[in-house]
Amino acid sequence: MVEIPAGEVELRDDRRKIKWTAEIRPFLLARYPVTVGQYDTINEQIRHTSDDELKPVVNISWHEAISFCNLLSQKEGLKVCYSVSSDGEQVICDWESNGYRLPTEAEWQYACKAGTTGYTYGELDKIAWFEINSEGKVHEVGTREPNPWGLYDMLGNVWEWCWDVYDEKVYGSYRIFRGGSWAEEERGCGATCRRRSHPTFCIDDLGFRVAKSF
Template sequence: MEMAEIPAGEVELRDDRRKIKWTAEIRPFLLARYPVTVGQYDAITEQFPPTSGANLRPIVNVSWHEAISFCNLLSQKKGLKPCYSVSSDGEQVSCDWESNGYRLPTEAEWQYACKAGTTGYTYGEINKIAWFAGNSGGNVHEVGTREPNPWGLYDMLGNVWEWCWDVYDEKVYGTYRIFRGGSWAEEERGCGATCRRRSHPTFCIDDLGFRLAKSL
């Protein structure tokens, strides 16, 4: 799990539905250079992955709950303290932010790392940095085959959406969680650093995966 060290800083987020903006402080953290792949997922879970394809393609058709479970399992296998505690019914999940185990990035961490000091909607020319509906041929692609952002992170835009830790709007959507980044199936406008989507944590689809983070 090759990871990049992301420096401290701050990032402005916005919710166009509620027409609000807010600023989040970012502590230094580690973020995987690539989304979790089919090969990595299969090796850690020791089961047939819920998708077919080459080992270097991002894992898809994984729910938020499955992504959380993968983080804990990988942490245990690496001798690290798992970040997540899950209630007996599986519905309540809490995160120990001081743990040295693997976790999902927060939405703020994800956007901050995606932009990597840039100021535009994307961190480069979309055809060079992302697999999206205009160039993907209707398929997911191996990770790392487009240009990285300035901090050496690949596929932050396009290829697959990525689950984040955060609840979207609990009062309206309950337990819905956020995912970011766009995918091979999205038009160009859906592959931007500030584009937000959400769904139920049991939701699975063929263009949604995840990327690993670690606290420092």
């Protein structure tokens, strides 16, 4: 986990043409997306081959990512962050918990930019796996250059689920994911690029990384 300092970040929604500023408290963010090996170990299952162990886990829904966070917290003796209703529709986050959780959208963007001001934190071909250089597949984590704060694969390789609801009035329970993927064109792999989908949605270029409050 990497210590992310306090600060603030400006976010924008191009669809609604609005901007807002979010204050960021210090937090911890995983250096890499959750890998296949980590996911299978914590869930005590073998869903993948050994050749995939160091690749980001994909085809994971938002609900599955939340469940992984709680299970990881339990296994480490930490207080879980998420309370889930019996029908699975309502999820409440305890922000004071010492357990694992998904980053907020603001935390994710702030950590991705790592003090830089551009759309990307470096030359995309060097920092990300995307359409041009990925050969149409996901790659092992940590094989591109990190951002200035030592975080790998924040852009490209796999999209990453965030905690936030996108626009409840229009999209209901849709959640946000960030960062672009191996299948995206260059414009889809930027620090401010936003996508969203239903929390049950899963696909072969969407994963997640874990965060933790101090």
